[in-house]
Amino acid sequence: MGLVLAVFALALVCLTSIAIGAKALPLADVWHGLFHASGTHGDVLIQDLRIPRTVLGLIVGSALGLAGAVMQALTRNPLAEPGLLGVNAGASAAVVSAISFLGVTSLTGYVWFAFLGAAVVSVVVYFLGGSRSATPVRLALAGTAASAALFGYVYAVQLLDAAALDRLRFWTVGSLASANMETVGKVWPFIAVGVVLALLIARPLNALEMGDDTARALGAHLVRTRALAMLAVTLLCGAATAACGPIVFIGLMVPHLVRALTGPDLRWILPYAAVLSPVLLLGADVVGRVIARPAELQVGIVTALLGGPVFIHLVRRKRMAQL
Secondary structure, three states, X not given: OHHHHHHHHHHHHHHHHHHOOOOOOOHXXXXXXXXXXXXXXXXXXXXXXXXXXXXXXXXXXXXXXXXXXXXXXXXXXOOOOHHHHOHHHHHHHHHHHHHXXXXXXXXXXXHHHHHHHHHHHHHHHHHHOOXXXXXXXXXXXXXHHHHHHHHHHHHHHHHHOHHHHHHHOOHHHOOOOOOOHHHHHHHHHXXXXXXXXXXXXXXXXXXXXXXHHHHHHOOOOHHHHHHHHHHXXXXXXXXXXXXXXXXXXXXXXXXXXXXXXXOOOHHHHHHHHHHHHHHHHHHHHHXXXXXXXXXXXXXXXXXXXXXXXXXXXXXXXXXXXXX
C-alpha cells in the first residue's frame, strides 16, 4: 500500500511539473497542450519544454535514488552517495576537457563525454580499491582520492579557460533547464539497464551488508556482487550526471528516509527509492521555477537548500540514529 501511495505521489508531482513553470499558464492551456496540441505558444511550451523536463527529472531522480541506495549497501556506509566513487568527478573532468581541448559546445556532446568519464573513473577506482580483494573501506578511500584529484583538475582548467567556466556554470550545479527528448533518448537505455541490474542484486547486497564472512556463509559471491554493484552505480549515476550535471543530496537523503519506512531489506528499499527520489527532484525543480519568476533557480541549488536541513533533522532522530 505504501508503494502504491508513493506511485500516486509521483504521478501527482509529474502533473504539477507539467502544469507549473516559470511562465504561468492557465490549466485549460495546459490541458490543450497535453491532449490537443495545435502549435500555439502554450502547446510548444508544454510539448517541447515541460514534458521533456519532467520525463528527464523522472528518470534521473530514479537513477540517483537507486545509485545512492546501492552505494550505501556496497560500502556499508549510511552517508555514502553516488559521488563517493568519483563518478561525478569523472563526468565533470571529461566534460571540461571536451569543452577546453576539443571544442565541444552542445549538450549532446556533454552527455557522451560525461558518461565516458564516469565509466573510466569507476573502473579505475575499482582497481585502486583492490578489484577482487576490494573492501568497502578501500573502495571509499579510492573514490575519495580520485574525486579530490579530478575536481582539482576541473577547477584548474576552468580558471585557465573562461569559455569552459561560462559553459559549465549551470551544468556543474545540476539543472533540468536544458532538457529535451534527444537527451532523454540518449540516457534512458543506460538508466534502464542500471535499474534492472540494481534490482537483480538486491538479495546478495542484503547479505553483503551483514559482513563478508556472513555473506559467504549465505552463499553470496562477493566479487561478482561488488562488480555488478559498481557497474549499476556507474550506469545510473553516470547517465544522470551526464544529462543534468552533478545533483547532490537526492541519492543521500532518500534512501535514509526509505529505510526508516521499510527497514533494512533492499528488496523494498530499492523500489521505494526509485519512486520517491523523482518526487523530491521534480518537487525541488517546481519550487525553483516558482520562487524566482520569471527566472529560475537550478534544481541542484534547491535540493541542497531544502534538503540539507531536512537531512540533519532526520539523522538526529533516534530511530534514524539507530539505523
